[in-house]
Amino acid sequence: MSDATKARKAALRKKLIELAEAQIAAEGLSSLRARGLAKEAGCAVGAIYTHFTDLDALVLEVNGRTFRRLGSSVAASVAAAADQPPRDRLIAMSHAYLHFAAEHAFLWRALFDVEMSADGPVPQWYLDALGGLFSYIAAPLAELFPDMPEHELDLLTRALFSSVHGIVLLGLEKRISGVPLAQIEQMIAQVLSRVQ
Amino acid sequence: MSDATKARKAALRKKLIELAEAQIAAEGLSSLRARGLAKEAGCAVGAIYTHFTDLDALVLEVNGRTFRRLGSSVAASVAAAADQPPRDRLIAMSHAYLHFAAEHAFLWRALFDVEMSADGPVPQWYLDALGGLFSYIAAPLAELFPDMPEHELDLLTRALFSSVHGIVLLGLEKRISGVPLAQIEQMIAQVLSRVQ
Numbered sequence: 082m083s084d085a086t087k088a089r090k091a092a093l094r095k096k097l098i099e100l101a102e103a104q105i106a107a108e109g110l111s112s113l114r115a116r117g118l119a120k121e122a123g124c125a126v127g128a129i130y131t132h133f134t135d136l137d138a139l140v141l142e143v144n145g146r147t148f149r150r151l152g153s154s155v156a157a158s159v160a161a162a163a164d165q166p167p168r169d170r171l172i173a174m175s176h177a178y179l180h181f182a183a184e185h186a187f188l189w190r191a192l193f194d195v196e197m198s199a200d201g202p203v204p205q206w207y208l209d210a211l212g213g214l215f216s217y218i219a220a221p222l223a224e225l226f227p228d229m230p231e232h233e234l235d236l237l238t239r240a241l242f243s244s245v246h247g248i249v250l251l252g253l254e255k256r257i258s259g260v261p262l263a264q265i266e267q268m269i270a271q272v273l274s275r276v277q
Numbered sequence: 278m279s280d281a282t283k284a285r286k287a288a289l290r291k292k293l294i295e296l297a298e299a300q301i302a303a304e305g306l307s308s309l310r311a312r313g314l315a316k317e318a319g320c321a322v323g324a325i326y327t328h329f330t331d332l333d334a335l336v337l338e339v340n341g342r343t344f345r346r347l348g349s350s351v352a353a354s355v356a357a358a359a360d361q362p363p364r365d366r367l368i369a370m371s372h373a374y375l376h377f378a379a380e381h382a383f384l385w386r387a388l389f390d391v392e393m394s395a396d397g398p399v400p401q402w403y404l405d406a407l408g409g410l411f412s413y414i415a416a417p418l419a420e421l422f423p424d425m426p427e428h429e430l431d432l433l434t435r436a437l438f439s440s441v442h443g444i445v446l447l448g449l450e451k452r453i454s455g456v457p458l459a460q461i462e463q464m465i466a467q468v469l470s471r472v473q
Contacts, residue, residue, distance in 0.1 A: 193450070233467075239456075240444055240464035247443020248436055254389070260435075268436035271429070277473040 094132045096122050102143045102188070110140065110191040140191060141204060147188045148210040154181045159217055167221030168274060174217055175245045175269045182249050183262060218242055241276070245269055290328045292318050298339045298384070306336065306387040336387060337400060343384045344406040350377045355413055363417030364470060370413055371441045371465045378445050379458060414438055437472070441465055 082090075100121050104113050115136060119126040133139040158177035162170045182189040219238045226234065252265035260268075278286075296317050300309055311332060315322040329335040354373035358366045378385040415434045422430065448461035456464075 236460065236464055237467055240468050243444040243447040243464070244440030244468055246447060247439040251439040251442060264432065268432055271433055272436050272440055272472065275473055276468065276471045
């Protein structure tokens with residue numbers, strides 16, 4: 082393959098990921114279609130499948146980008162709250178999670194929705210990204226509960242991540258619970274500040 | 278309309294709801310198609326729309342049935358734990374919620390997934406059913422926190438329902454967190470027993 086062909090292929094691959102990301106961000110994962118994507122990219126539908134096994138594989142690339150942005154956003158909140166007591170840091174990072182989810186609602190949902198429908202193994206980078214989010218929570222929890230056995234701390238980390246995720250998910254689902262962002266923030270703080 | 282026609286129409290409506298329920302239970306909400314449903318019911322596709330505005334309206338009927346079964350299941354756990362302290366009752370009903378979700382995974386997910394895609398107003402029975410679930414949680418919480426202002430109690434009720442929902446959702450999502458049921462039970466108990 083000539084360098085020019087390689088560069089053209091790499092450019093199309095990048096373009097497809099960016100177009101898929103824009104489509105998911107605008108109208109959600111379920112609106113993504115190979116035909117529409119090919120049309121926008123100016124390529125044949127078949128060309129998509131020379132770059133990705135299937136649409137799920139393309140969505141996983143988009144999710145990788147989303148996860149990195151989510152990670153940066155949570156990391157920034159952790160850094161900004163570095164001087165605060167562990168409980169306040171937990172609340173600050175959870176609020177950052179909420180705000181990311183609210184601002185990038187469809188991209189954030191795609192992180193979780195694609196996993197349900199796909200059948201293959203979870204890519205390592207996905208598990209690493211999730212592990213990274215868990216470790217932000219585990220650090221302040223270990224300060225709050227210095228005597229807690231590691232196994233229990235792991236479980237509590239997952240449980241609290243899932244709790245915050247549930248509050249964000251149902252909170253943003255306006256038709257079900259219909260609460261403003263400030264109230265979702267309050268619910269998160271209420272649960273996290275009461276865990277003893 | 279003759280009585281025979283009325284009875285035939287009512288029978289078809291019931292049959293469509295039952296077939297849709299079986300399809301969602303077996304393969305999930307996203308597998309539901311008007312064409313497949315009509316074929317199974319032995320009617321024209323158009324006949325479906327004389328009974329329901331659209332497929333979402335049919336799914337809402339299925340969800341109504343699911344919500345009633347979920348409600349009965351949680352109510353039974355509350356009744357069985359009536360003599361126990363409030364915190365144990367909270368844990369018992371949350372475990373009942375988990376087991377219902379695990380046994381009827383696709384039907385349970387449809388309760389939440391259809392809401393995202395639909396645009397109309399939420400039916401009153403849906404809000405009532407959700408309110409019913411909330412009231413099971415609010416009662417033991419009011420015993421645990423007798424001095425908590427009502428507004429805060431409402432918020433904590435929603436926050437804890439969402440927390441349990443999040444733990445169940447991500448816990449059952451095997452590809453993401455991959456934990457056995459007993460461990461999901463533990464996570465629920467861990468959070469609920471630590472809320473002070």
